[in-house]
Structure formats: structure tokens, C-alpha cells
Amino acid sequence: MKHAIAIRHVAFEDLGTLAPLLRARGYTVQYLEAGVDTLSRLDALAPDLLIVLGGPIGAYEEGLYPFLDDELHLLRTRLQADRPTLGICLGAxxxxxxxxxxxxxxxxxxxGWKPLQLIAEGAASVLAPxxxxxxxxxHWHGDTFDLPEGAQCLASTDLCRHQAFQWGRHALAFQCHPEADPARLERWFIGHACELSQAGIDIPALRADSATHGPTLAxxxxxxxxxxxxxxxxx
Structure with missing residues (x-):
């Protein structure tokens, strides 16, 4: 069996629809909880696949959340070795x-829900579907990022130029949420209630859009x- 480790920042932002897909591809999955589990003890190269999931904090807030230093070190080591790595939202x-x-x-x-605009390289990649x-x-984010040197942008939206990129042969990053499970998004609406309120998001409309678009995305x-x-x- 292949071994995947998923680093989770909040309990409800999990692997979603990616979990059964990993099982179908022969992976066992282990969650590590950021801020709880000691990530510095993890052998960065050992897992067959590392997945870094989303969360409500900033990737630049290591002064407030020191465990981010360990995540960054883990990712630098793994990416430099070209080991399979997937980042979603904060993970990207x-x-x-x-x-x-x-x-x-x-x-x-x-x-909210919005189509991706695949650029030519994205349309020719595994992201075509x-x-x-x-x-x-x-989409569920407030931060964005510059494209890393040597990376290939694959997708954009009007508000976010870099929605997905690949780096090396085996690293893929999504600013958006392809793993979103429509059956489990109510936990997001509860867990991110303050953010949704501050952003002026219409929760019933978001719930309805999730029911409409979620199964197709899955x-x-x-x-x-x-x-x-x-x-x-x-x-």
C-alpha cells in the first residue's frame, strides 16, 4: 500500500472527495494536525504523497503560528527532492x-462558486476536466501569491491570477478547492461563520450554489x- 499524509489546519477542511479517490488508488491516509502534531519529527521524504490542506490563517503568519516554520521547512525539503506533493488553498x-x-x-x-479559466498549459494538463x-x-480565500520561479501557471480567475500551478514533475497546487464535498460543506458554513459575515456572503445562496455545482465538481x-x-x- 502507498502512504499519504495530509496536514490539516482545521478539522472540517479535510480531504473531502479526495479521500475515496486516494483509497481507490491504493493509498492509506494519515492526518497530521498542524499546531498539535510535531511536524518537525516527520521525515519529509518518507510519505509517498504529502497533501497540505486549507485553513483560515495566513501563510506568512509564522510569528503568530510558529508551526508554519516547520511546514515550510517540510515543503522546501520535499519539493527540492521532487517528491509528490499536493497543496490546496493555504497548502498552495x-x-x-x-x-x-x-x-x-x-x-x-x-x-463562492466560479468557473476556472484554464490557460493553454492547463487545458493540456490533467486539469482539463x-x-x-x-x-x-x-473558491474560499482572501490571500494570493506570486508564481514561484520555475513554476507553470495552469488556471486563473478574474480576481486571482494564479489559481493552480505545477512545479517540477510531481508537485501540484490549487488556490481553489477541487476537493470540496457538497455533502459536507455545511461544516464550512458553520466553521467560517465570522468570515462569511464579515465578507457579506449570502449563506443561503452559497448553500444553494453548492447543491447545484458540487456534484458536478466532484x-x-x-x-x-x-x-x-x-x-x-x-x-
């Missing part, structure tokens, strides 16, 4: 920072992420 921002790029507040909160003509995408993301997993090296 941490990957960008680990690769030397700047992470900073974006022009506005981007929360996530094209905006095929599915909408869940199918398309399974195709895209399944194709990405299939091209990773076998242990």
Missing part, C-alpha cells in the same frame, strides 16, 4: 512561499486528480 500558498514566492492579501475575498465550460469551482475533480495520481511514481 505555503508551497509558493516554500519555493521563494511572495504570499499577500488579494484584491478582495474570493468566496476542471475547465470552466465543464464545471464550476469552489465528478470532474475525480477525473482530474485521479489522472494526476495515476502519473505519480510508484514506490
Amino acid at each position: 500558498q505555503l508551497m509558493a512561499r516554500a519555493l521563494g514566492a511572495r504570499v499577500y492579501p488579494g484584491p478582495a475575498k474570493e468566496i 476542471l475547465d470552466g465550460t465543464l464545471t464550476s469551482m469552489l 465528478r470532474q475533480a475525480a477525473q482530474a486528480l485521479g489522472a494526476w495520481l495515476d502519473q505519480l511514481p510508484t514506490p
Whole structure:
């Protein structure tokens, strides 16, 4: 069996629809809880796959959350070795920072469902099933990042130029949330209640959009992420 480790920052932002996909591809999954588990003890190169998930803190806030230093060190080591790595939302921002790029507040909160705009390289990649003509995408972030040197941008939106990038042969990062499970998003609406209120988000409308778009995203993301997993090296 292949071994995947997922670093989780808040309990409800988990692997979502990616969890059954990993099981179907022969992975056992272990969660490590950021800020609770000692990430500095983890052998950065040992897992067959490392996934860094989302969360409500900034990738640049290590002064407030010192465990971010351990995550950044873990990602630098792993990325330099070209070991399979997936970042989602905060995870993508941490990957960008680990690769030397700047992470900073974006022009506005981007929360809700909106299609991705795949650029030519994205349309020719495993992300093709996530094209905006095929599915909408869940966005939930306030920060953004510069594209790391040597990375290839794959997708954008009007508010966020860098929605997805690949680096090396085996690293993929999403600013957005392809793993979003429509059956479990009510936990997000509760857990992020303060952020949603401050951003002026209409929660009933967001819930309705999630019911409308979520099942299609789940199918398309399974195709895209399944194709990405299939091209990773076998242990």
C-alpha cells in the first residue's frame, strides 16, 4: 500500500472527495494536525504523497503560528527532492512561499462558486476536466501569491491570477478547492461563520450554489486528480 499524509489546519477542511479517490488508488491516509502534531519529527521524504490542506490563517503568519516554520521547512525539503506533493488553498500558498514566492492579501475575498479559466498549459494538463465550460469551482480565500520561479501557471480567475500551478514533475497546487464535498460543506458554513459575515456572503445562496455545482465538481475533480495520481511514481 502507498502512504499519504495530509496536514490539516482545521478539522472540517479535510480531504473531502479526495479521500475515496486516494483509497481507490491504493493509498492509506494519515492526518497530521498542524499546531498539535510535531511536524518537525516527520521525515519529509518518507510519505509517498504529502497533501497540505486549507485553513483560515495566513501563510506568512509564522510569528503568530510558529508551526508554519516547520511546514515550510517540510515543503522546501520535499519539493527540492521532487517528491509528490499536493497543496490546496493555504497548502498552495505555503508551497509558493516554500519555493521563494511572495504570499499577500488579494484584491478582495474570493468566496463562492466560479468557473476556472484554464490557460493553454492547463487545458493540456490533467486539469482539463476542471475547465470552466465543464464545471464550476469552489473558491474560499482572501490571500494570493506570486508564481514561484520555475513554476507553470495552469488556471486563473478574474480576481486571482494564479489559481493552480505545477512545479517540477510531481508537485501540484490549487488556490481553489477541487476537493470540496457538497455533502459536507455545511461544516464550512458553520466553521467560517465570522468570515462569511464579515465578507457579506449570502449563506443561503452559497448553500444553494453548492447543491447545484458540487456534484458536478466532484465528478470532474475525480477525473482530474485521479489522472494526476495515476502519473505519480510508484514506490
